[in-house]
Amino acid sequence: MTKAPIPANEAERLASIKKMQILYTPAEEVFDRIARLTQKIFNVPVVFISIVADDYEWFKSQVGLDINSGPRDVSICGHIVFTGEMMVVEDAQTDERFFDNAYVCEQMNIRFYAGRPLRNTEDHIVGTLCIVDHEPRTFTEDDRQTLDAIGYWIESVFATRGLSTAMRNLLLELDEVRRNSMMDSLLNIWNRGAIEDILKREADLGLRQKTQISILMIDIDFFKKINDVHGHPVGDAALLSVVKALRNQLRSYDSVGRYGGEEFLAILPNTSQKDAVKLAERLRIAVSKASIKSGDEDVQCTISLGLASADFSTETVDINQLVVNADNALLQAKEAGRNRVEIAA
Numbered sequence: 001m002t003k004a005p006i007p008a009n010e011a012e013r014l015a016s017i018k019k020m021q022i023l024y025t026p027a028e029e030v031f032d033r034i035a036r037l038t039q040k041i042f043n044v045p046v047v048f049i050s051i052v053a054d055d056y057e058w059f060k061s062q063v064g065l066d067i068n069s070g071p072r073d074v075s076i077c078g079h080i081v082f083t084g085e086m087m088v089v090e091d092a093q094t095d096e097r098f099f100d101n102a103y104v105c106e107q108m109n110i111r112f113y114a115g116r117p118l119r120n121t122e123d124h125i126v127g128t129l130c131i132v133d134h135e136p137r138t139f140t141e142d143d144r145q146t147l148d149a150i151g152y153w154i155e156s157v158f159a160t161r162g163l164s165t166a167m168r169n170l171l172l173e174l175d176e177v178r179r180n181s182m183m184d185s186l187l188n189i190w191n192r193g194a195i196e197d198i199l200k201r202e203a204d205l206g207l208r209q210k211t212q213i214s215i216l217m218i219d220i221d222f223f224k225k226i227n228d229v230h231g232h233p234v235g236d237a238a239l240l241s242v243v244k245a246l247r248n249q250l251r252s253y254d255s256v257g258r259y260g261g262e263e264f265l266a267i268l269p270n271t272s273q274k275d276a277v278k279l280a281e282r283l284r285i286a287v288s289k290a291s292i293k294s295g296d297e298d299v300q301c302t303i304s305l306g307l308a309s310a311d312f313s314t315e316t317v318d319i320n321q322l323v324v325n326a327d328n329a330l331l332q333a334k335e336a337g338r339n340r341v342e343i344a345a
């Protein structure tokens with residue numbers, strides 16, 4: 001196996017990645033959508049957007065892969081970071097650089113690989129967009145141009161990535177190990193401690209900037225029954241499907257975290273009650289339309305939502321009380337029959 005050489009500007013490259021606040025962050029819908037679309041366009045089983053860090057590579061988004069990082073010294077993407085060029089390996093098993101690579105042979109069963117370098121706004125190569133097949137493939141000039149265009153799109157997203165100030169501030173304070181410990185490992189969203197921290201920061205910002213804030217307490221309806229009837233793995237798949245539907249509708253500067261087993265807290269900064277109601281309805285409908293496979297059966301689930309809003313320009317806001325209010329509204333939504341949004345009094 002040929003190890004990828006380390007670029008001459010490695011220290012600057014790593015510092016530039018750090019500034020992006022992208023490593024060990026929750027999944028972001030925009031990257032996941034691009035990865036899913038790439039999979040459809042090329043009809044490949046595996047797509048990933050990797051960020052190549054000091055001694056590991058981490059996947060910002062992945063389709064068809066159940067790992068989210070790997071060691072850099074066996075990373076094929078590391079070669080692209082070094083050369084800065086798109087790399088196509090039509091059959092990794094007959095390529096002398098990769099035939100005995102641990103990724104190729106074991107973990108990822110890579111036969112075909114194409115990767116396009118991804119540059120950030122400071123013109124550093126931070127990682128790659130990769131497509132992988134378990135069979136050898138040919139890659140035409142047209143295919144190269146398509147992969148290049150999608151890579152360009154990801155680079156534009158790097159440039160305009162709209163995280164909220166509260167989330168950016170939290171990320172700035174955390175090293176990668178702590179970031180990882182603040183995420184829910186099953187759902188790849190913030191855990192309860194993190195979402196509570198973000199809420200406090202949003203409240204501080206709201207107070208300073210005299211804006212409005214809305215929060216949503218969201219709970220899956222009759223979730224116990226899904227587990228009991230279809231089993232825990234289908235329950236897990238249902239959780240993932242709900243999160244996907246929520247993330248699809250939420251804006252990049254909204255935050256969502258797992259508040260309890262099947263309960264989520266969404267924070268909508270700069271959002272009036274009127275706009276939050278519309279968004280909550282969109283979330284409710286999106287979840288009700290999603291379905292999960294259980295054998296031959298399609299399993300559907302719904303959510304109940306409690307909404308609480310506050311206006312920092314006209315009232316003194318107790319953020320803990322706001323959470324209690326959203327929780328009470330959620331309880332009302334449950335009592336009123338579920339699959340509905342209730343607004344806190």
Ligand SMILES: Nc1nc2c(ncn2[C@@H]2O[C@H](COP(=O)(O)OP(=O)(O)OP(=O)(O)O)[C@@H](O)[C@H]2O)c(=O)[nH]1
Nearest residue numbers: 219220221222223224225227232235236261262334
């Ligand atoms: N599969 C799976 N189940 C979980 C997870 N976390 C919590 N649960 C289950 O979620 C269920 C929650 O059930 P309840 O609190 O009774 O609520 P419910 O059935 O959704 O009923 P309502 O909220 O009243 O509509 C319990 O059976 C938990 O075991 C998880 O990570 N995976």
